[in-house]
Each structure stands twice: as structure tokens, then as C-alpha cells.
Amino acid sequence: xxxxxxxxxxxxxxxxxxxxxRTKFILSFLVVIGFGGLVTLFFGTRLEHRTIFSLAQAKxxxxxxxxxxxxxxxxxxxxxxxxxxxxxxxxQRALLSQDRQLLLRQLGRIRQEFKLDLLNxxxxxxxxLLRTRNPETYGDDFSSDPIIxxxxxxxxxxxxxxxxxxxxxxxxKDLASQAYIKFIPTPRATPKAEDHxxxxxxxxxxxxxxxxxxxxxxxxxxxxxxxxxxGIVDRVKDIVFKGERYKGKEIGTVTIxxxxxxISTNVTDEFGERAIGTRxxxxxxxxxxxxxxxxxxxxxxxxxxxxxxxxxxxxxxGAIIGMLYVGMLEKPYIxxxxxxxxxxxxxxxxxxxxxxxxxxSITSTIINPLQGMVQATQKIAQGELNHxxxxxxxxxxxxxxxxxxxxxxxxxxxxxxxxxxxxTLEKKVEERTRELREMQDYLIQSEKLASLGKMAAxxxxxxxxxxxxxxxxxHLLLEKLAKTEKKDEFYENLSLIAEETxxxxxxxxxxxxxxxxxxxxxxxxxxxxxxxxxxxLLENKASFQNIKIIKNFEPNLPLIRLDRSKIQQVxxxxxxxxxxxxxxxxxxxIGTRLAANKQAIEVSFMDNGVGIPAENLHKIFDPxxxxxxxxxxxxxxxxxxxxxxxQGLIEVRSEVGxxxxxxxxxxxxxxxxxxxxxxxNG
Amino acid sequence: xxxxEKRKILVVDDEITVCKxxxxxxxxxxxxxxxxLSGEEALxxxxxxxxxxxxxxxxxPGISGLDLLREIKAAHPExxxxxxxxxxxxxxxxxxxxxxxxxxxxKPFTPAELRALVGRALKQAExxxxxxxxxxxxxxxxxxxxxxxxxxxxxxTSNYGLVGVTxxxxxxxxxxxxxxxxxxxxxxxxxxxxxxxxxxxRFQHRIWSPASGRVIEVNTALLHDFxxxxxxxxxxxxxxxxxxxxxxxxxxxxxQAK
Numbered sequence: 001x002x003x004x005x006x007x008x009x010x011x012x013x014x015x016x017x018x019x020x021x022r023t024k025f026i027l028s029f030l031v032v033i034g035f036g037g038l039v040t041l042f043f044g045t046r047l048e049h050r051t052i053f054s055l056a057q058a059k060x061x062x063x064x065x066x067x068x069x070x071x072x073x074x075x076x077x078x079x080x081x082x083x084x085x086x087x088x089x090x091x092q093r094a095l096l097s098q099d100r101q102l103l104l105r106q107l108g109r110i111r112q113e114f115k116l117d118l119l120n121x122x123x124x125x126x127x128x129l130l131r132t133r134n135p136e137t138y139g140d141d142f143s144s145d146p147i148i149x150x151x152x153x154x155x156x157x158x159x160x161x162x163x164x165x166x167x168x169x170x171x172x173k174d175l176a177s178q179a180y181i182k183f184i185p186t187p188r189a190t191p192k193a194e195d196h197x198x199x200x201x202x203x204x205x206x207x208x209x210x211x212x213x214x215x216x217x218x219x220x221x222x223x224x225x226x227x228x229x230x231g232i233v234d235r236v237k238d239i240v241f242k243g244e245r246y247k248g249k250e251i252g253t254v255t256i257x258x259x260x261x262x263i264s265t266n267v268t269d270e271f272g273e274r275a276i277g278t279r280x281x282x283x284x285x286x287x288x289x290x291x292x293x294x295x296x297x298x299x300x301x302x303x304x305x306x307x308x309x310x311x312x313x314x315x316x317x318g319a320i321i322g323m324l325y326v327g328m329l330e331k332p333y334i335x336x337x338x339x340x341x342x343x344x345x346x347x348x349x350x351x352x353x354x355x356x357x358x359x360x361s362i363t364s365t366i367i368n369p370l371q372g373m374v375q376a377t378q379k380i381a382q383g384e385l386n387h388x389x390x391x392x393x394x395x396x397x398x399x400x401x402x403x404x405x406x407x408x409x410x411x412x413x414x415x416x417x418x419x420x421x422x423x424t425l426e427k428k429v430e431e432r433t434r435e436l437r438e439m440q441d442y443l444i445q446s447e448k449l450a451s452l453g454k455m456a457a458x459x460x461x462x463x464x465x466x467x468x469x470x471x472x473x474x475h476l477l478l479e480k481l482a483k484t485e486k487k488d489e490f491y492e493n494l495s496l497i498a499e500e501t502x503x504x505x506x507x508x509x510x511x512x513x514x515x516x517x518x519x520x521x522x523x524x525x526x527x528x529x530x531x532x533x534x535x536x537l538l539e540n541k542a543s544f545q546n547i548k549i550i551k552n553f554e555p556n557l558p559l560i561r562l563d564r565s566k567i568q569q570v571x572x573x574x575x576x577x578x579x580x581x582x583x584x585x586x587x588x589x590i591g592t593r594l595a596a597n598k599q600a601i602e603v604s605f606m607d608n609g610v611g612i613p614a615e616n617l618h619k620i621f622d623p624x625x626x627x628x629x630x631x632x633x634x635x636x637x638x639x640x641x642x643x644x645x646x647q648g649l650i651e652v653r654s655e656v657g658x659x660x661x662x663x664x665x666x667x668x669x670x671x672x673x674x675x676x677x678x679x680x681n682g
Numbered sequence: 683x684x685x686x687e688k689r690k691i692l693v694v695d696d697e698i699t700v701c702k703x704x705x706x707x708x709x710x711x712x713x714x715x716x717x718x719l720s721g722e723e724a725l726x727x728x729x730x731x732x733x734x735x736x737x738x739x740x741x742x743p744g745i746s747g748l749d750l751l752r753e754i755k756a757a758h759p760e761x762x763x764x765x766x767x768x769x770x771x772x773x774x775x776x777x778x779x780x781x782x783x784x785x786x787x788x789k790p791f792t793p794a795e796l797r798a799l800v801g802r803a804l805k806q807a808e809x810x811x812x813x814x815x816x817x818x819x820x821x822x823x824x825x826x827x828x829x830x831x832x833x834x835x836x837x838x839t840s841n842y843g844l845v846g847v848t849x850x851x852x853x854x855x856x857x858x859x860x861x862x863x864x865x866x867x868x869x870x871x872x873x874x875x876x877x878x879x880x881x882x883x884r885f886q887h888r889i890w891s892p893a894s895g896r897v898i899e900v901n902t903a904l905l906h907d908f909x910x911x912x913x914x915x916x917x918x919x920x921x922x923x924x925x926x927x928x929x930x931x932x933x934x935x936x937x938q939a940k
Contacts, residue, residue: 565931
């Protein structure tokens with residue numbers, strides 16, 4: 001079963017599964033149709049074959065019967081001739097008187113008239129009295145001949161017999177040479193040592209000639225040599241097959257075999273000559289000649305296949321001496337069969353084709369929507385969520401399509417939600433990342449400040465003692481120099497030492513200021529008032545007279561707990577920085593407001609000064625970072641520390657050439673001992 | 683003056699270089715200077731001989747400057763004690779004044795600054811050897827907060843106050859030849875310099891601020907007439923007006939006159 005073996009192979013099965021649905025459908029149908037067709041064809045062919053060939057065989061058997069009848073009739077003809085002449089008075093008399101001339105006159109004419117090959121007379125002892133064909137030869141004994149001996153006993157005898165070459169020669173050289181047939185090598189024939197046949201096969205009949213006393217006075221016997229005599233075979237052909245031809249070839253053929261040798265036939269060879277001299281196949285010869293059974297079946301005769309029937313020819317003693325054959329050309333039957341089969345196959349094919357068309361249109365109604373769905377899913381998979389499956393009938397596929405469209409809509413909605421959500425998420429992540437980064441920066445800065453503070457305190461304390469010694473000794477030396485003549489020589493150097501030591505002392509002071517981590521003393525404060533007071537101080541400072549100060553204070557801010565001294569220092573530092581950033585004058589805008597979340601107060605200082613380059617922006621809160629010629633670089637670091645102590649934040653935004661904004665975010669509620677981003681941003 | 687008995691000063695610091703430098707700075711014909719490298723040594727020396735002035739570092743291992751101050755004051759209240767401080771101990775320095783120290787001087791300092799202080803201390807020891815704190819206070823108007831021997835603070839509101847110099851400080855300085863006042867806007871911390879007075883000997887005396895805050899007004903009248911200081915140390919002779927930022931904390935280091 002092709003289907004089973006196909007599925008038995010797992011890979012093939014997989015291959016099959018991977019095929020498109022339409023192909024699968026069609027393949028399956030093809031397999032079913034093919035299988036059905038093949039089975040039908042197989043059995044149909046066999047049935048048809050059997051029917052056609054059994055019909056053909058029945059016909060050929062019947063034809064063989066006809067042939068035998070014709071054959072037998074021919075024998076009967078000869079018998080009739082000899083019988084009728086045997087009872088003629090003139091013949092009786094001539095025989096009794098042994099008047100050979102008279103016999104010859106009368107019988108010679110009859111032989112010629114009836115075209116007998118021999119018509120002889122023997123006397124009562126079987127001695128040849130006259131050969132009408134060869135009157136010169138007579139006197140030989142024929143009494144042992146089975147037919148003649150029968151006739152000598154008073155019976156009319158007839159049949160077929162083998163006539164030896166000697167006997168033929170006595171009848172005439174021409175008859176012997178008519179009988180002589182050289183073998184033509186035939187494939188599948190029984191191998192034989194001889195290469196020719198010199199004896200002849202004859203139809204013979206003998207009738208006794210009575211004397212007046214009722215004794216057999218002699219025998220009249222006639223014969224017809226079958227070798228190269230085509231009368232019988234052609235007559236059978238004419239009667240049975242009526243000369244029908246198929247594609248220029250005789251349909252029916254009849255052959256008389258002497259043993260297995262064709263001696264009379266209308267089977268032709270490839271040149272159209274009668275195939276005299278060829279021999280029957282060994283298989284046929286075995287069956288018919290040796291076993292005496294008839295043979296019916298396909299036979300390869302000379303050059304074509306025939307549906308053939310053979311039967312043995314026996315002599316009067318019953319010995320098989322030859323065969324009678326009738327054959328019908330197989331080709332017409334084959335062609336008929338082929339035609340039938342072709343018609344059958346054609347019809348089957350047509351049916352299959354029609355089925356396929358119907359099938360493909362049916363599968364189309366199933367598969368096209370499915371394909372549409374597949375395309376739709378592919379499009380959806382590619383992100384085209386607007387795609388719809390356009391199927392509007394109400395079978396399962398229609399319902400599926402409808403569900404599918406609904407699903408797509410839901411998917412689209414979900415996707416939109418997801419996009420929206422991911423956008424929000426992205427924003428949140430960004431926000432959180434920024435907060436975290438700020439927190440991290442803040443923590444780093446805090447840690448940096450804390451450790452620097454500790455170090456600074458340590459350094460300051462350790463440096464103070466040597467500084468004291470240096471300062472004192474430098475001054476002592478200066479005092480001593482002042483009293484001597486050589487005042488100028490080292491005075492300047494020493495002065496420098498003293499001055500620079502004083503500067504060191506200032507730096508140390510700054511460091512200690514920065515390092516001083518005394519806990520803030522917090523009181524409830526009106527931040528606007530505190531700012532106002534600080535601004536007043538600034539306004540009185542002569543060096544900043546060309547700076548315009550704008551106050552954007554939000555009224556009625558809640559009181560906030562803070563260390564006024566420290567926060568004021570921050571305000572002061574930021575304002576002084578802002579003013580110093582505007583050496584040619586400018587505008588300082590100071591603003592306060594309640595943070596959006598009402599959890600903190602924001603204080604901003606905006607100048608339109610020189611600005612801070614981006615690369616410096618993250619360094620400004622580092623201790624000792626300064627861009628001013630005369631600065632310790634601690635101002636902003638101290639501010640940072642103070643704001644940190646208040647759990648607040650300092651933000652800075654700046655643009656070179658445009659200005660800088662410092663914003664302090666001071667939480668209204670602070671948690672003890674906790675400096676966290678949450679508090680700062682909360 | 684040659685007949686006069688030499689003043690005996692003891693310098694206490696755990697660093698010998700500092701000790702030596704200080705000694706060199708104040709050693710003179712009139713002054714004898716001993717050194718001690720620890721509180722323990724100082725106490726031992728104090729038992730051996732009587733010093734007029736002890737200059738001691740505040741931060742020392744073992745017996746600290748404050749302990750030493752207490753011990754000496756307990757044994758000999760008339761001995762003047764000057765504290766040397768590093769910046770981080772300025773609060774302690776202010777506290778030490780409450781405990782009886784004459785004054786303090788932050789490191790690093792010049793010989794002149796030290797000499798000025800020493801001169802002031804010795805002068806006071808000479809003029810008012812047994813001056814009691816209560817006696818000084820008697821002259822300070824009631825309600826005034828003061829940093830003993832230095833400055834006073836008079837509160838106008840909870841945010842503002844006037845700052846001036848106590849009469850005893852002025853007395854220890856003597857004749858004033860120059861006065862240096864802070865500028866408006868200057869940030870001041872309690873215990874740090876807010877003004878300087880130069881005396882006839884050209885010694886510059888530093889005046890410690892009694893409170894923290896920013897200067898919002900300066901008594902410029904003083905600059906034209908130093909005598910205002912002496913004539914009215916607790917009223918017209920005030921130095922400046924301060925915007926107070928850490929009053930609560932500052933008050934811990936001050937006394938209030940009754």
C-alpha cells in the first residue's frame with residue numbers, strides 16, 4: 001500500500017505534515033483516487049483479459065473443430081472418390097482382367113479431375129497393379145500398408161499417413177521433391193539432428209474392389225500429399241476467418257504439421273512467404289505429439305503471438321504423426337484489450353480530474369479562508385493589528401474568523417495599553433534612574449564630605465602646631481632683623497614666610513570650618529524673613545552696588561525648622577557667589593515657594609552672570625574646587641554640608657554666558673538621623 | 683623696673699617646639715619663662731614655685747588644659763591662665779573662660795599677639811590681683827550677656843543684638859591708639875575675632891565676638907572718638923549691631939548680668 005509505506009517513514013510523514021493544507025488535501029485525494037483506480041484497473045484488466053482471452057480461446061477451439069471438420073471432409077472426399085470408382089463396373093472389370101491400359105485411362109482422368117496426388121490400384125494380394133501417376137512402375141507389394149490391408153479385408157479405409165520417400169519416388173520424382181522440406185532453424189523448437197524432412201504426410205483412402213463372387217479382387221486407393229499443399233489450410237481460413245486481415249496480416253492461420261514441422265500453412269514469415277519448414281515450439285510438441293493432448297494458449301508462431309489451438313493428427317493405427325493447428329493473431333485482442341483499458345483508464349482519469357476539480361473547489365472554500373487567516377496572523381505577527389479577516393459566511397470558519405477579528409481587536413487594545421504602559425514605565429524608570437543617580441551622587445558627595453571633614457580636621461590640628469612654631473619664629477627673626485643693620489637682606493623673605501604662614505593658617509581655618517560637624521540648632525523660622533535679612537546685608541555691601549536684586553517670595557510660607565546661622569551662611573555664600581559671577585553688574589533673582597508636593601520649601605538664586613561650564617558643574621561642591629583667584633574652594637562644600645544636615649538638596653543649573661540657578665530644597669518634615677533620597681524628594 | 687621682681691610664666695604644651703617658640707616669643711628681661719610638656723609636669727612645677735601666668739594648650743594627652751585650669755584655679759585663684767586652642771576647641775575655649783581662664787589664643791598666632799595677651803594678663807594681675815568675677819559683673823548692666831573679660835551682648839529683639847567691650851577688658855588694654863571694627867555683612871562666630879584694639883605699646887588685642895551672626899550696623903562714631911568706649915562701654919560705646927543666627931547656642935557660652 002503506497003499510503004502505508006509512505007506514512008511508515010517518519011521523515012516522509014513529517015515532510016507530509018509540513019506541506020500546505022491544500023497540497024495535503026489534494027495529495028490525500030490523489031492517493032485515494034489512485035489507489036481505487038489502480039485496484040479497479042488491476043482487477044478490471046484481469047477480468048477483461050480473462051474474458052477476452054477465454055472468448056478468444058473458445059473461438060479458437062471452435063475454429064480448430066471447424067478445421068478438423070474440413071480436414072476430415074477432405075479425407076472423406078478422397079474416400080468417396082475411391083469408393084465410388086471401386087464399385088464402377090468398368091473398373092471392376094478392368095481390374096479383374098488386369099487391363100492396366102483401361103484402368104489407366106479411366107482412373108488417370110479421375111485423378112486429374114479430383115486433383116489427387118496418387119490414385120493407385122493393387123490386386124487382391126496387395127501388389128501394385130497400376131500407378132496412375134507413374135504407370136511404368138508397378139508390381140511392388142503394398143499389402144503391409146495399414147490402410148490397404150484394411151481395404152484388402154473388405155473395409156473402406158481412410159486417414160492420414162506418413163509416406164516414405166521411396167514410396168513417393170515410386171509415385172514420381174516431383175511428388176518426392178514436393179514432400180522434401182528443409183528445416184528452417186526455429187527458436188524454441190525441439191532440437192533435432194536432421195535438417196530436413198523427406199517423407200510426406202498424406203491423406204489416404206482405400207476401397208476394395210469386389211469380384212462377382214464377392215471376394216476382394218483388389219483395392220483402389222487415392223491420396224493427397226499435404227506437404228506444400230495449401231488447399232485445406234486456405235479453405236479452413238476462408239471458411240472460418242473469411243479472409244479477415246488485421247493491419248495487412250491474416251487474422252486467422254491454419255497449419256498442418258508433420259510431426260512438429262510445418263508442411264502446410266498460411267502462417268507467413270517476415271517476408272510474407274508461407275512459413276514452410278519452420279517447426280512448432282518444444283512445449284507444444286511435447287504436449288501434443290508426445291502426450292497426445294490438445295494444446296490451447298498463447299503461442300509465438302514464427303514472428304507473432306497467436307492465440308492458438310493444436311491437436312494431434314493420428315494415422316489409422318492411432319499413432320500421432322502430426323498436428324493440426326488453428327491460430328488467431330493475438331494483436332487484435334491485445335489491441336482490443338488495450339483500447340478497452342485505455343478507454344477505461346481514460347474514463348477513470350476523467351472522473352479523477354472531475355473529482356479533483358470538484359475537490360479543489362471544495363478545498364478552496366475551506367482553505368482560502370484559512371489562508372486568509374494565516375495571512376492575517378502573519379500580518380498581525382508583523383504588527384499590523386488593523387488587519388481584518390474578510391469572511392462573512394456563517395460556518396465554523398466564519399465563526400473562527402469572527403472570533404479571530406474579535407481577538408485581534410482585543411490584542412490591539414491590549415497592545416495599545418501595553419505601549420501606553422511601557423511609555424509610562426519608561427518615564428517612571430527614567431525618573432527613578434535620575435533620582436537614583438542623584439541619590440548616588442548625593443551619597444558619594446556626602447561620604448566624600450564626611451571623610452574629607454575627618455581628614456581635614458586631623459590635618460588642621462596636626463598642622464596647627466608646626467604653623468604656630470613657624471609663625472612665631474618667623475616673627476621673632478623679623479623682630480631681630482629689624483634691630484640690625486642688615487635689615488633688608490632677609491627681611492623680605494622672612495616677611496613672605498610670615499605672610500604665607502598666615503595664609504596657611506587661613507586655609508586651615510577654612511578646613512576646620514568645613515570639618516566642623518556640629519549638629520545644627522534648629523528653630524522654627526520664617527524663611528522669607530531670614531532671606532530678607534540676608535539680602536539687606538548684601539545690599540549694604542559696597543562692592544555689589546551695581547547688582548539689582550529681585551525678590552520673588554511666596555507669601556505665607558509655613559515655618560520651617562532650621563539652623564538659622566548655618567542656613568544664613570548658605571544664603572550668604574550663594575548670593576555672594578552670584579554677585580561675583582556678575583562682575584559687570586546684573587540681576588539676582590531670589591525666589592521662594594512651596595514645593596509642588598507641599599513637603600518642602602524651595603529657595604532659588606538666579607543670576608545672569610558668566611555661568612559654570614558643564615565640565616565643572618559636578619565639581620563645584622567638592623572641597624577646594626575654585627575658579628576664583630582668591631578663594632579657599634570651601635564655600636559651596638560648606639553649603640552642601642549644611643543643606644545635607646537639613647536633609648535637603650542643592651540643585652544647580654547653569655549655562656555659560658546665560659547664568660546660573662541654585663535651588664535649595666528644604667524639607668518641612670525631616671526624619672532624625674536619616675539622610676535619604678526619599679526624604680529629600682518626598 | 684630692674685628692681686622689680688621678674689614675672690614668672692609657665693608654658694605648657696605637649697610639643698616642645700611650640701613650647702620653645704612661645705618661650706622665645708615672651709622671654710624678656712622682666713619675664714621668666716618655664717616650660718612643661720604635660721599637664722602632670724605643669725602641676726608639679728606649679729607646686730614648686732608660684733607663677734603669675736600659666737599659658738597652656740587645651741588639647742593635651744593625659745591631664746587636659748581644662749583639668750589643669752581647674753586644678754590651678756582651685757589651688758591659686760589669683761594665677762592668670764591663658765588657654766591655647768586649636769579651632770575645633772573654640773567652644774571649649776569659651777567654656778574655659780566661664781571656668782576662670784583669663785583669655786585664650788587660637789593657634790597659630792604671632793609673637794605680637796601673644797605678647798599683647800600676656801601683657802594684658804600681667805597688667806590685670808598687677809592691678810587687680812584678686813579680682814572676683816562677681817565684682818566685674820557688678821559693673822555690667824543687668825540683663826546684658828557677657829563673655830567674661832571681653833565682650834557683652836545686649837538683645838534688642840530675638841534676632842538682633844548690640845555688641846560691646848566689657849570695662850575690665852578695656853582696663854587691661856590701657857590707652858587705645860587704634861580700633862579695628864568689622865564691616866557690614868561680615869559673618870561672625872562666637873569666640874572668634876570681631877574687633878581689634880591697639881594699645882600704646884602697639885600691641886594689638888583681639889576681641890572675641892559674644893555671638894554668631896552677621897554685622898548689620900557698625901558704630902562708626904567710635905572710629906572718631908575712642909574715648910566713647912571708656913566713657914560709655916555699655917551704651918554709646920557699643921561696637922556694632924549683629925543679626926543673630928544661633929542665639930540659643932551662643933547663650934550657653936555667656937553669662938547674664940543680674
